[in-house]
Amino acid sequence: MTDLYRRESKSVSNMAQLRFFPQAVVGGKGSYLRGDDGRQLLDFSASWGAASLGHAHPSVREAITRAFSDQAGASYLSSANEPSVLLAEKLLSLVPPRSRGRVWLGHSGSDANETVARMVVAATGRRRILAFKGAYHGGTSGSMAVSGHPALKGVEKFGGLILVPYPNSYAAGDPTAASAAALSHLEEVFSADVRPEEVAAFFIEPIQGDGGLLVPPVGFFAEIERFCRQHGILLVCDEVKFGLARTGLLHAFEHSGIEPDIVVFGKGLGGGLPISAVVGPEPIMNHSPTFSYQTLHGNPICASAALAVLETIEKDGLVRNSADIGSYMLASLSKRSRDWDLVGDVRGKGLAIGIELVGDRVSRAPAKIQTALTVYRAFQLGLVMYYVGSNSNVLELTPPLILSTSEADEGVSIIGQALQDVAAGKVSPDLISSFAGW
Ligand SMILES: Cc1ncc(COP(=O)(O)O)c(/C=N/[C@@H]2CCCCNC2=O)c1O
Numbered sequence: 001m002t003d004l005y006r007r008e009s010k011s012v013s014n015m016a017q018l019r020f021f022p023q024a025v026v027g028g029k030g031s032y033l034r035g036d037d038g039r040q041l042l043d044f045s046a047s048w049g050a051a052s053l054g055h056a057h058p059s060v061r062e063a064i065t066r067a068f069s070d071q072a073g074a075s076y077l078s079s080a081n082e083p084s085v086l087l088a089e090k091l092l093s094l095v096p097p098r099s100r101g102r103v104w105l106g107h108s109g110s111d112a113n114e115t116v117a118r119m120v121v122a123a124t125g126r127r128r129i130l131a132f133k134g135a136y137h138g139g140t141s142g143s144m145a146v147s148g149h150p151a152l153k154g155v156e157k158f159g160g161l162i163l164v165p166y167p168n169s170y171a172a173g174d175p176t177a178a179s180a181a182a183l184s185h186l187e188e189v190f191s192a193d194v195r196p197e198e199v200a201a202f203f204i205e206p207i208q209g210d211g212g213l214l215v216p217p218v219g220f221f222a223e224i225e226r227f228c229r230q231h232g233i234l235l236v237c238d239e240v241k242f243g244l245a246r247t248g249l250l251h252a253f254e255h256s257g258i259e260p261d262i263v264v265f266g267k268g269l270g271g272g273l274p275i276s277a278v279v280g281p282e283p284i285m286n287h288s289p290t291f292s293y294q295t296l297h298g299n300p301i302c303a304s305a306a307l308a309v310l311e312t313i314e315k316d317g318l319v320r321n322s323a324d325i326g327s328y329m330l331a332s333l334s335k336r337s338r339d340w341d342l343v344g345d346v347r348g349k350g351l352a353i354g355i356e357l358v359g360d361r362v363s364r365a366p367a368k369i370q371t372a373l374t375v376y377r378a379f380q381l382g383l384v385m386y387y388v389g390s391n392s393n394v395l396e397l398t399p400p401l402i403l404s405t406s407e408a409d410e411g412v413s414i415i416g417q418a419l420q421d422v423a424a425g426k427v428s429p430d431l432i433s434s435f436a437g438w
Pocket residue numbers: 018048108109110111113136137138139205209210238239240241242266267
């Protein structure tokens with residue numbers, strides 16, 4: 001453990017800490033972080049996807065320097081400012097017609113989803129919300145209230161919340177069976193006392209992230225969209241983690257061929273700065289003034305960073321890079337993992353990849369401890385990655401969208417070494433005793 005990490009434990013509260021190993025950084029450029037011990041760390045998390053363009057990207061740096069050099073205030077609450085208007089106009093140009101109405105800007109995926117949860121009930125007068133078991137929509141009261149992730153199970157839920165299972169093709173052994181089971185469960189939750197017409201919105205993740213990087217079966221969300229249209233339910237797509245080129249398409253929902261009513265952006269939108277956005281139909285988004293606001297919402301510096309991210313994604317072809325490097329890395333991992341006994345499944349889209357670790361490939365029993373040891377060992381070997389999953393056994397790879405082939409090779413090699421060291425019993429469980437993970 002380094003000096004900086006020790007000093008942190010004497011000064012910073014642990015309330016926000018989700019720690020897997022003693023990572024302490026002092027800088028970073030591109031796909032790498034620099035540890036306070038001087039080590040170069042290949043960052044396969046990008047701070048849970050927020051550093052979408054990697055670290056210290058020049059286009060973001062220039063944008064925020066310019067915005068801060070001639071500062072148009074610090075908020076859009078009581079004043080329009082040009083960067084926020086430009087960002088809103090840009091986001092409206094990127095979403096499909098159904099959601100092309102108005103834009104709300106926030107700080108995080110959490111405050112964005114919390115706003116949507118309140119807004120859909122207030123705007124429609126309907127008192128129920130559908131969401132998926134395993135879903136993570138945020139860490140604030142109102143976003144946790146519509147989440148189904150086990151890490152959030154002790155938190156008060158929205159009174160009208162209905163949680164239904166997300167299809168898990170690996171667990172079911174077959175995507176068709178997984179889809180059929182999830183869809184029949186959805187039908188079964190309704191009765192004379194619980195009617196679909198009472199549901200204001202259905203919150204979906206186009207790929208379920210923190211629940212285990214679950215890629216939905218082909219056709220599943222087309223059925224969900226049909227169900228929502230049939231009953232006048234707003235389809236809310238949470239693109240916070242896997243939106244904006246992360247999955248090899250601009251929007252992750254495009255893989256399912258659906259058109260959400262409301263789209264939520266966050267994380268990578270700001271390229272490392274805190275900004276989120278909700279884009280939806282004008283009647284819903286303008287149902288009431290002064291409904292959801294915080295002092296620094298719509299601040300011009302973060303809005304300028306977001307504009308630079310969107311422009312760079314377009315200018316540097318990062319949707320294509322995510323698709324190409326992601327496919328390359330998925331193929332490499334799938335091939336090499338045949339020799340890595342701990343790996344049960346490798347899945348994902350673009351640069352959103354999950355590696356599920358199991359005790360054995362027949363029972364598919366989650367290998368929770370080995371997962372924690374693997375991310376710790378990878379850190380020792382120079383790679384930053386974390387894990388997700390309702391059973392805490394899925395390595396999550398969300399590297400910067402600028403990742404190169406050689407960086408992909410370097411990361412895959414370290415992952416392989418870490419998995420083999422853990423499988424060979426070379427990594428002491430004592431190492432993770434003070435890291436709770438989740
Ligand atoms: C699909 C989705 N929607 C909303 C959020 C909440 O975003 P914020 O953490 O920026 O408030 C998230 C955040 N996900 C968590 C953040 C906490 C640490 C665990 N890993 C995540 O990616 C998310 O994945």
